[in-house]
Amino acid sequence: MAHYIKFNQVNKSFKSEQVLNDVSFELEKGKIYGFVGRNGSGKTVIFKLISGLMRPTSGEIFLENQNMTHAKQFPKSIGVLIETPGFIPHYSGMKNLKILNGLSSSPASIETLEKSMELVGLDPKNKKPVRTYSLGMRQKLGIAQAIMNSPELLILDEPMNGLDEESVKKMRVFFTNLKKEKNVTILLASHNKEDIQVLCDDLFEISKGTVKRSKQSQEEVVV
Numbered sequence: 350m351a352h353y354i355k356f357n358q359v360n361k362s363f364k365s366e367q368v369l370n371d372v373s374f375e376l377e378k379g380k381i382y383g384f385v386g387r388n389g390s391g392k393t394v395i396f397k398l399i400s401g402l403m404r405p406t407s408g409e410i411f412l413e414n415q416n417m418t419h420a421k422q423f424p425k426s427i428g429v430l431i432e433t434p435g436f437i438p439h440y441s442g443m444k445n446l447k448i449l450n451g452l453s454s455s456p457a458s459i460e461t462l463e464k465s466m467e468l469v470g471l472d473p474k475n476k477k478p479v480r481t482y483s484l485g486m487r488q489k490l491g492i493a494q495a496i497m498n499s500p501e502l503l504i505l506d507e508p509m510n511g512l513d514e515e516s517v518k519k520m521r522v523f524f525t526n527l528k529k530e531k532n533v534t535i536l537l538a539s540h541n542k543e544d545i546q547v548l549c550d551d552l553f554e555i556s557k558g559t560v561k562r563s564k565q566s567q568e569e570v571v572v
C-alpha cells in the first residue's frame with residue numbers, strides 16, 4: 350500500500366541531545382496510529398516534524414508525496430493539537446475560533462465552527478472569555494480548533510488531558526467515526542493505555558531515539 354506519511358532515516362538533535370536516531374517508518378491513510386513513550390522520548394518532536402513546525406537535522410519526511418523536509422508552508426488539511434493550545438484569553442471560544450479560521454488557507458463557514466464547538470460539548474453562544482475556561486473546556490476548544498477545517502490528517506498530542514470520563518467516551522466515538530466515515534488519518538500521543546487500546550490500529554513505541562512499530566492487539570474493542 351502506498352504510504353501517506355514517510356520518515357526516511359530521520360535524525361533530530363538539539364545541541365548534544367539526539368532525540369531521534371535514524372528513524373524510518375511509513376503510515377497509511379485512514380488509520381489511527383498511537384505514539385507511546387516516556388516523558389521526553391520524542392513524541393511531540395515527531396508530530397512537529399510531520400506538521401512542518403520543526404525541521405529534521407538530517408533525513409527526509411514525506412506527507413502525501415510532498416517532501417516536508419524543507420517545507421516553508423504549514424501543509425493544508427492538517428488539524429493539530431500540540432501542547433497547551435494558545436488562545437486569546439479575553440475573547441470567547443467562538444471568537445478565538447473565528448480568528449484562527451481567518452488564518453486558514455481553507456476557512457470553514459460559521460456554521461461549521463459552531464458545529465465543531467458543539468461536537469466537543471461547548472456552547473458556541475457562550476460569551477465567557479477563554480481566560481475563565483476550566484482546563485477541560487480549554488482542551489475541548491483545542492480539539493474544536495483542530496477539527497474545524499475538516500482536516501485529512503489530525504495530529505493530537507494528549508487530546509484527552511483534563512477531560513471528564515463522559516467527554517473522553519464521546520471523543521473516542523467521534524475520532525473513530527472520523528476515521529471510518531471520512532477516512533481521516535489520526536496520530537495520537539497518549540499516556541493513557543485505554544485510549545491507545547480503544548482507538549489505535551497500530552502503535553509506535555519511542556525509546557532512546559528509536560521508533561519501534563508494535564502491532565495493536567486484535568481484540569474487538571468497543572468504543
Ligand SMILES: Nc1ncnc2c1ncn2[C@@H]1O[C@H](COP(=O)(O)OP(=O)(O)OP(=O)(O)O)[C@@H](O)[C@H]1O
Pocket residue numbers: 363366368386387388389390391392393394395
Ligand atoms: N525546541 C526544543 N529545544 C531543545 N530541546 C527540545 C526542543 N523540543 C524538544 N526538545 C527535547 O526533545 C526531547 C523530546 O521532547 P518531546 O516534547 O518530543 O517529548 P514527549 O515524548 O512529547 O514528552 P511528553 O510525554 O512529556 O509530552 C526532550 O528531551 C525535550 O527537552
